[in-house]
Structure formats: structure tokens, C-alpha cells
Amino acid sequence: MTEPRRSTLRTRGPRAMAAPTQAGRSRLPALTLGAVGVVYGDIGTSVLYTLKEVFGSGHVPFTEANVFGVLSIVFWTLTVIVSLKYVTLVLRADNEGEGGLVAMLALASRAVRDKAPGLRKWMLLIGIFGTCLFYGDGVITPAITVLSAVEGLDVVSPAFRRGVIPLTLAILLALFLVQKRGTAGIGRFFGPVMLLWFAVIAALGGWHIAQHPQILGALGPHHALLFIGRHPGISFIILGAVVLCVTGAEALYADMGHFGRRPIRIAWFSIVMPALTLNYFGQGALLLSNPEAVRNPFFMLAPGWLMLPLVGLATVAAVIASQALITGAFSVTRQVIQLGYLPRLRILHTSARDTGQVYLPFVNWSLFGLIVLAVLLFRSSSNLAAAYGIAVTLDMTITTVLTFFVLRYGWGYRLGLALAATGCFLAVDLAFFASNLLKLLDGGWFPLLIGAAIFVLMTTWKDGRELLAETLRRGSVDLPSFLDAVFASPPARVPGTAVFLTAEPGVVPNALLHNLRHNKVLHEQNLFVTVRNHEVPWIGMQRRLEAEPLGHGCWRITLHYGFKNSPDLPRALGLLSGRGIALEPMATSYFLSRDIVIPTPGAGLAPWRERLFAQMHRSASAAADFLNLPSNAVVELGSMVEI
Incomplete structure (x- = not known):
């Protein structure tokens, strides 16, 4: 019933966001605290495992110079990728105030549509593949984060070792069980808890730095350059572990619509970056004085009496980091459905105030199943670290x-300036990606396999929908001509309003043909409604509806939604009251066409893809639920369509 269409709305430039109002400034501390809790949970817990994996890999000879070199590489990785690329540059690319890979894809595709139309198809494929990789990352990240936190018990006492896997799975199960309740209630605690987490890791790191202040010399980039010069091969290999320090960097951009770029920037430069730097350098100072701490340098920062409370706090922080990613998976899936790359799924709203708070049961339990598989398959954070990196760097x-x-x-920058602004970052990204390819056989295949499988599903659904639309279009009848023929010898009219949904405006819906054939009646008012999804995040109610009279009590209606809007057809049609079209809810019926797809050999998709599309089409949730139609007013009339 829904079909994506190119938006005619203009792309906003980097300075299009309005200046902050007094009310906005007064909310800045709360938004900044919220950003600390939601945006930075993932990258904030990367201190649990990054240096452990770099030095625990066995590739780096354990010397003072190498500790300085590795710390310098970690610090400048955070600086270049997070501070410069994401916080300074990428956050400027807002799509109507929204961020994330889906928003960036829509922004870029609109930008090249007229100026480089040949690129658009390939850009869409690349962007959708990147979105698919997000799900692969979404499986590895909660698994490695929670498992790393629980592994702190092994540092407390080796007797706890056997309970690490069962406890990890129990925590993950509890996390996924509470998703249906939404995050509105517990979300308010995310910021304070993560603020405590950053204060604790900063204090632990600062305590060890005070004992070995010379470690701060690693802030200089020359230590990284000297290390790379002495060990070029090792430097390339360890980039696959160094990349763990920027897990969750994409969340900075993805959550811009929730908090705004200013709170995200303030939180990074004033709280998160200083805390991470202090903790990483504190771990480095600890390793200089106690090389044996390499088995888990984060937890061994703490004195014995603090070890168990630190494990508890780390576990809570890991759950918060995982929660943010799960919520992101729900939001991204809804956006992709709106853009027409996935079939309708059951979407439950968990908040009456915030339309972004959604719960998708299928996505929730699919993610949980894959995460459990990852934990049981890899069994330790070190093994999971081998699987992490390829998807996120790509x-x-x-x-x-x-x-x-x-x-x-989009913004009209000169070619040289655009290349200069992104070329350095591209070189860094490719270096990290190339290094992570070395881990392909050690586990890197796992998130790639997940991403590839979802990519096949998305492209099959998109291509299948286009093939189905073309098949229906070939057999369609022009609506105005049909109505003229019908009213030349009008059927009986019955009171009330009939709403017929059609993917193609101007053609006769199958539901209308079936209704006339079987019931031989027509309602007093007939609305032929097409829902259009656009490549912008939001479309306001003032631009929601277009109405065109067709005569004889019939209207052609087009409803417009952005990919972050929640479709609500009855509410949108309520706007017709201002145009002299009265809809009585108790006298309005919604007629839907439920097509049954029959795959047939021919010039369409590959046979296996046609069968896959037919199965996906059958499994899609009802359009009535997706469009929020009243269940007692829906009439579905089916037909078979061969593709």
C-alpha cells in the first residue's frame, strides 16, 4: 500500500538549523546529560577491552616505547575519527535535523539526483548495504560489551570463570525481555549512570597517571609516528584492535535528531573525550609498572576493595550501551520500511508522547537469537574482538x-575542497578496514554474513515490489475513465464513506472492482488514497494531504510521510474536514487489496528471489496495522498476481 517516491523537498544546507532559542538553551544541560547516557554508552565502554586486545594479541613487543606508541595511536584515532570526522564534520550534514546512515543516504541521493543521476542507483545500493552492516555490528557490540563487563568477575576470582557465559546470557535475556515496555521509564537514569561511569573511569585513570605522569608524553603524535616507523607491519595488524576504541562512533550522528549537534559536541569535548583519555593513559601507566596487568588492564586499575562494585557498574554501563544500539535497530528498521526496502513489520509504540519510541518484536527476538549465537560461538570478548571491526570500518x-x-x-563545494575535507578521513577509514580484513577468517565473516543476508532480503523486497507494481500497472484501468463509465449507469449508493487504498494514483483499485462485482453498490463518498514516503525524515501535518475532486462524491487523496513519521491514515484523513469532506468514523470503511504473489518462470527476478519475495510478501504484517486503521472497519479483498 505504501511506496517510496523521490521527495521534492529541498535539501537543507549545513547552516539551515535554526539558532537556539532561550528555551533551547535552558534545556541544554538536560540534553547534554541525555547525550552522555544514550549517545556515548557504546564508545564509553570500549575502555573495557581495547588495550587488552592490542597488547594481548601478542603482536606488540612489551616495551616502554611501544606502550607510548600504542597509547598515542589510540588517542589520535579518537581525535581524527571521532573529534574531527564525526563531531566536527559529519554532524553538520543534518537531514531536516536528523542524522544517521539512512538520513545521510537520503540526503546524498537527493543531492546527486539532478547533478549526477547515474550515481544515484549505485549510491543507494552502497548506502543500503551500509545500513545492513549496522545489524551485523548490532549483534557483535552487545555481545562483546556485556561479556567484557562480566569477565571482570574472572579478575575478582578465577572461581567465577565458569559462570561468565551463563550470567552474560541471563543479562542479555533480561535486557531483551524488557524491550516491549519501552525505554521511557528507565531512559532517564541512563545519563546519571553513565556520568558516574565516566567519573569513575576518569578517576581510576587519573590515579595511575599521578603515579607515572610521564605517560602523558604519549599525547604527542610523534610517538605514534615513531612506533609506525619502527614496526610498520605490526602497526598495520594492530589497527584491527585499535578500532575497538571507536565502537559506537556512528551513534554520534545517528542520535543527532534526538539531542541536537550542540549537546553531542559539548558532551564529547567536556566529559567523554577527557574521561576516555584519562582511562586509556591510566591503563598505560599501570602496564608500565605492572606488565602482568595486560590480561585485563581495565579492571586491574581498581584496588581490590573496589573490584566487585566496578564489575557491577561496568555491567550496568554495558547494558545501557546495548540498549542504545537495540533502540537504534528498531528506529533504523522502521525507517527502512518507510523507504520501501523491507516489508511491513509489526510496530508497537511504547510511549504516548514520543513517536520515536517503538518496539518491533520480530527485530527484537531476531537480534537476541543472533547475539546468543555470537556469545556461544565465540565464548570470550577476545574472540568477539576478532569478529568486530570489518562491519564498522566499512x-x-x-x-x-x-x-x-x-x-x-548538496552544498555545492568545489571538487578540491570536498576532496580535501573527506580524503584524509577516507584514507584512515580504508587503512582500518584493510587491517580488519586480516580478521576475516577469525570471525570477521560473522557480521559480514549477517549484513549480506539482510542486504539480499532488502534488495529482493525492493526489486520485487517494483516488479509487482509493474505487473499491476500493465493490467490497470484508468480511474477517471472507469468512474465515467460506472456513473453512466450508476449502481446503488449506500450511506457512508469508502476508503480505497491504492499504490498507484489514477488507477482503479482491485478492491473497488471486487466490491462492485460482488456487492454491486457504491458508497456516497469514495476516497482513493495513495500513501507516499519521501526521502526526508519528517513531513508536517500542513503538508500531509493533497485532495483532488473526481466528481460524483469521489476524491483522489495523496498522503505524504517522511521516513521517520509514523503513518496514521485516519488521523491524516481527518484533515479533510477543513476542505468540506466530512468523515464519520462509525460510517467509514477501509477497503484493502491483499494480493497473493505467485512466482512464475520468466523475465522477472531469478526464480529463488521470486520465491523469497513471495514468502516475504505473505509474511508482511497487515497494512491495516501499519496504517493504524480501526480493525472493525477494514475490508480486505484478495487477488492472485503472477510475477
Whole structure:
């Protein structure tokens, strides 16, 4: 019933966001605290495992110079990728105030539509593949984060070792069980808890730095350059572990619509970056004095009496980091459905005030199943670290490429300037991606396999929908001509309003043909409604509806939604009251066509893809639920369509 269409809305430039109002400034501390809790949970817990994996890999000879070199590489990785690329540049690429890979994809595709139309198809495929990789990352990140936190028990006492896996699975199960209740209630605690987490990790790191202040010399980039010069091969290999320090960097951009770019920037530069730097350098100072701490340098920062409380706090922080990613998976899935790359899924709203608070049961339990599989398959955070990196670095590379097209074609920057702004970041992204390819056989295949499988599903659904629409279009009848023929010898009219949904405006819906054939009546008012989804995040109610009279009590209606809007057809049709079209809810019926797809050999999709599309089409949730139609007013009339 829904079909994506190119938006005619203009792309907003980097300075299009309005200046903050007095009310906005008064909310700045609360938004900043919220950003600390939601945006930075993932990257904030990367201190649990990054240096452990770098030094625990066995590739880096354990010397003072190498500790300085590795710390310098970690610090400048955070600086270049997070501070410069995401916080300074990418956050400027807002799509009507929204961020994230889906928003960036829509922004870039609109930018090149007229100026480089040949690129658009490939850009869409690359962007959708990047979105698919997000799900692969979404499986690894909660698994490695929670498992790393629980592994702190092994540092407390080896007797706890056997309970690490069962406790990890129990925590994950509890986390996914509460998703249907929404995050509105517990979300208010995320900020304070994560603020406590950053204060604790900063204090632990600062305590060890005070004992070895010379470690701060690693802030200089020359230590990173010297390390790379001495060990070029090792430097390339360890980039696959260093990348763990930027897990969750994509969340900075993805959550811009929730908090705004200013709170995200303030939180990063005033709280998160200083705390992470202090903790990483504190771990480095600990390793200088106690090389044996390499088995888990984060937890061994704490004195014995603080070890168990730190494990508890780390576990809570890991759950918060996982929660943010799960919520992101729900939001991204809804956006992708709106853009027409996935079939309708059951979407439950968990908040009466915030339309962004949604719960998708299928996505929730699919993610849980894959995460459990990851934990049981890899069994330790070190093994999961081997699986992590390929998906996220490829995502980062795709973000950089799309940013170039926004700069060049959306904002009109000169080619040299656009290349200069993104070329350095692209080189860094590719270096990290190339290094992570070394982990392909050690586990990197796992998130790639998940992303590839979802990509097949998305492209099959998109291509299948286009093939189905073309098949229906070939057999369609022009609506105005049909109505003229019908009213030349009018059927009996019955009171009330009939709403017929059609994917193609101007053609006769199958439901109308079936209704006339079987019931031989027509309602007093007939609305032929087409829902259009656009490549912008939001479309306001003032631009929601277009109405065109067809005569004889019939109207052609077009409803417009952005990919972050929640479709609500009855509410949208309520706008017709201001145009002299009265709808009585108790006298309005919604007629839907439920097509049954029959795959047939021919010139369409590959046979296996046609069968896959037919199965996806059958499994899609009812349009009535997706469009929020009243269940007691829906009439579905089916037909078989061969593709």
C-alpha cells in the first residue's frame, strides 16, 4: 500500500538549523546529560577491552616505547575519527535535523539526483548495504560489551570463570525481555549512570597517571609516528584492535535528531573525550609498572576493595550501551520500511508522547537469537574482538563517501575542497578496514554474513515490489475513465464513506472492482488514497494531504510521510474536514487489496528471489496495522498476481 517516491523537498544546507532559542538553551544541560547516557554508552565502554586486545594479541613487543606508541595511536584515532570526522564534520550534514546512515543516504541521493543521476542507483545500493552492516555490528557490540563487563568477575576470582557465559546470557535475556515496555521509564537514569561511569573511569585513570605522569608524553603524535616507523607491519595488524576504541562512533550522528549537534559536541569535548583519555593513559601507566596487568588492564586499575562494585557498574554501563544500539535497530528498521526496502513489520509504540519510541518484536527476538549465537560461538570478548571491526570500518568508509557527495553536490563545494575535507578521513577509514580484513577468517565473516543476508532480503523486497507494481500497472484501468463509465449507469449508493487504498494514483483499485462485482453498490463518498514516503525524515501535518475532486462524491487523496513519521491514515484523513469532506468514523470503511504473489518462470527476478519475495510478501504484517486503521472497519479483498 505504501511506496517510496523521490521527495521534492529541498535539501537543507549545513547552516539551515535554526539558532537556539532561550528555551533551547535552558534545556541544554538536560540534553547534554541525555547525550552522555544514550549517545556515548557504546564508545564509553570500549575502555573495557581495547588495550587488552592490542597488547594481548601478542603482536606488540612489551616495551616502554611501544606502550607510548600504542597509547598515542589510540588517542589520535579518537581525535581524527571521532573529534574531527564525526563531531566536527559529519554532524553538520543534518537531514531536516536528523542524522544517521539512512538520513545521510537520503540526503546524498537527493543531492546527486539532478547533478549526477547515474550515481544515484549505485549510491543507494552502497548506502543500503551500509545500513545492513549496522545489524551485523548490532549483534557483535552487545555481545562483546556485556561479556567484557562480566569477565571482570574472572579478575575478582578465577572461581567465577565458569559462570561468565551463563550470567552474560541471563543479562542479555533480561535486557531483551524488557524491550516491549519501552525505554521511557528507565531512559532517564541512563545519563546519571553513565556520568558516574565516566567519573569513575576518569578517576581510576587519573590515579595511575599521578603515579607515572610521564605517560602523558604519549599525547604527542610523534610517538605514534615513531612506533609506525619502527614496526610498520605490526602497526598495520594492530589497527584491527585499535578500532575497538571507536565502537559506537556512528551513534554520534545517528542520535543527532534526538539531542541536537550542540549537546553531542559539548558532551564529547567536556566529559567523554577527557574521561576516555584519562582511562586509556591510566591503563598505560599501570602496564608500565605492572606488565602482568595486560590480561585485563581495565579492571586491574581498581584496588581490590573496589573490584566487585566496578564489575557491577561496568555491567550496568554495558547494558545501557546495548540498549542504545537495540533502540537504534528498531528506529533504523522502521525507517527502512518507510523507504520501501523491507516489508511491513509489526510496530508497537511504547510511549504516548514520543513517536520515536517503538518496539518491533520480530527485530527484537531476531537480534537476541543472533547475539546468543555470537556469545556461544565465540565464548570470550577476545574472540568477539576478532569478529568486530570489518562491519564498522566499512560503515565508516561508506559514511565518508556519502559525506563527499553531500559536500560536492548538496552544498555545492568545489571538487578540491570536498576532496580535501573527506580524503584524509577516507584514507584512515580504508587503512582500518584493510587491517580488519586480516580478521576475516577469525570471525570477521560473522557480521559480514549477517549484513549480506539482510542486504539480499532488502534488495529482493525492493526489486520485487517494483516488479509487482509493474505487473499491476500493465493490467490497470484508468480511474477517471472507469468512474465515467460506472456513473453512466450508476449502481446503488449506500450511506457512508469508502476508503480505497491504492499504490498507484489514477488507477482503479482491485478492491473497488471486487466490491462492485460482488456487492454491486457504491458508497456516497469514495476516497482513493495513495500513501507516499519521501526521502526526508519528517513531513508536517500542513503538508500531509493533497485532495483532488473526481466528481460524483469521489476524491483522489495523496498522503505524504517522511521516513521517520509514523503513518496514521485516519488521523491524516481527518484533515479533510477543513476542505468540506466530512468523515464519520462509525460510517467509514477501509477497503484493502491483499494480493497473493505467485512466482512464475520468466523475465522477472531469478526464480529463488521470486520465491523469497513471495514468502516475504505473505509474511508482511497487515497494512491495516501499519496504517493504524480501526480493525472493525477494514475490508480486505484478495487477488492472485503472477510475477
